[in-house]
Amino acid sequence: MTIFLASEKHIAAAADALRRGEVIGLPTETVYGLAADATNDRAVAEIYAAKGRPSFNPLIVHVASAQAAQLHVVWNALADSLAAAFWPGPLTLVLPRRADSPLSLLVSAGLDSVAIRVPAHPVARAVLEACDVPLAAPSANPSGRISPTAAAHVEEAFPELLILDGRPCQVGLESTVIDCTGAAPVILRPGVIGEEQLQAAGCRLQVNAVDLQLATNNQQPKSPGLLLKHYAPRLPLRLNVTDLQPGEALLAFGPQPLVGAVTTYNLSETSDMVEAAANLFAMLRALDNPAKHRAIAVMPIPRAGIGLAIHDRLERAARG
Ligand code: TXA
Ligand code: MG
Numbered sequence: 001m002t003i004f005l006a007s008e009k010h011i012a013a014a015a016d017a018l019r020r021g022e023v024i025g026l027p028t029e030t031v032y033g034l035a036a037d038a039t040n041d042r043a044v045a046e047i048y049a050a051k052g053r054p055s056f057n058p059l060i061v062h063v064a065s066a067q068a069a070q071l072h073v074v075w076n077a078l079a080d081s082l083a084a085a086f087w088p089g090p091l092t093l094v095l096p097r098r099a100d101s102p103l104s105l106l107v108s109a110g111l112d113s114v115a116i117r118v119p120a121h122p123v124a125r126a127v128l129e130a131c132d133v134p135l136a137a138p139s140a141n142p143s144g145r146i147s148p149t150a151a152a153h154v155e156e157a158f159p160e161l162l163i164l165d166g167r168p169c170q171v172g173l174e175s176t177v178i179d180c181t182g183a184a185p186v187i188l189r190p191g192v193i194g195e196e197q198l199q200a201a202g203c204r205l206q207v208n209a210v211d212l213q214l215a216t217n218n219q220q221p222k223s224p225g226l227l228l229k230h231y232a233p234r235l236p237l238r239l240n241v242t243d244l245q246p247g248e249a250l251l252a253f254g255p256q257p258l259v260g261a262v263t264t265y266n267l268s269e270t271s272d273m274v275e276a277a278a279n280l281f282a283m284l285r286a287l288d289n290p291a292k293h294r295a296i297a298v299m300p301i302p303r304a305g306i307g308l309a310i311h312d313r314l315e316r317a318a319r320g
Helices: 008-019 041-051 077-086 122-131 151-157 195-200 209-217 273-287 306-319
Strands: 003-005 024-026 033-037 060-062 091-096 113-117 162-165 176-179 186-189 248-252 264-266 295-298
Touching: 003 008, 003 151, 008 024, 008 033, 008 122, 008 162, 024 122, 024 151, 033 041, 033 122, 041 273, 041 306, 077 091, 151 162, 248 273, 264 273, 273 306
Parallel strands: 003 162, 024 162, 060 113, 091 176, 248 264, 248 295
Antiparallel strands: 024 033, 091 113, 176 186
8 A cells, every 4th residue: 555644534544444454554653553453353463464573462552542441451540640641642551451341362462451552643543533443553663673753664664554644753762661550560661751750740660670671771671572471371281282182172273173172263264374363362261261171282383474473372371
């Protein structure tokens, strides 16, 4: 596709594309994002596929207001004061996911928390209003490349996408990510809103070695997946399984699932890797039932493209 000036007409077209489950290039005040409907598993899987990242790093959900955020996360007093001080703006709050939230489990890579923010950029806000769905949006760079601050950067990497041009980003640095799930807030990713500003807003940060190190180096964790808690099933997982054992549930892949499992879910009957990624967390959770199954057996899955991220996640889950 191509770059469109963010006129009313193109904002409406972008909102339609998002509601159809497409991924678009969206300006925010920090950096450009690769945005998709955060409630649509397949659309979220397309983001991961486009980024070409070999693991599922949870994504930030963008909403139009603090009220909209409260539909998806369990709100608390800390979130309330931080939202009042910094939203709309470059601050992301990590909060527990609400059980009744329609967000895709893939957005938070299977975690029980959700990272959420209300962007300040007028184009991002207009698109959120027009499409009326929460938007998952990681920075619009391929894995391992620097974050884009102009529409042309996004087009270079993703020439096939519809990209809204909101002029160069004013901030140019990603949002500060704060974990608000514990007793004291913790900076997970230093960003444009610094510690002094947070403290001035009454946020008494807990500082631990990892955060201090990250803040000092002013960088993202090299492997955020290693620092983040990850989704761990209660049942043992057996990978690359070609024969079933008694009492096992089966996470199948492809047109010829093994037969004889207590319960079977198929990640993709047509061996479609994006469909498999879209189904991964919901199916793992559905099979993870110690009252019914002894273990989860997982059939071989190709290690290419988004298959690498699926393997990374399954291998971590298998290690417990
Ligand atoms: O400024 C920004 O935040 C940009 C614009 C597009 O909004 N977005 C962005 O997203 O930088 P991304 O996906 O590149 O970075 C998301 C960060 C990662 O460091 C990730 O580990 C963290 O947020 N994160 C997301 N969900 C999380 C969760 N549930 N728990 C902890 N960290 C989370
Ligand atoms: Mg990024």
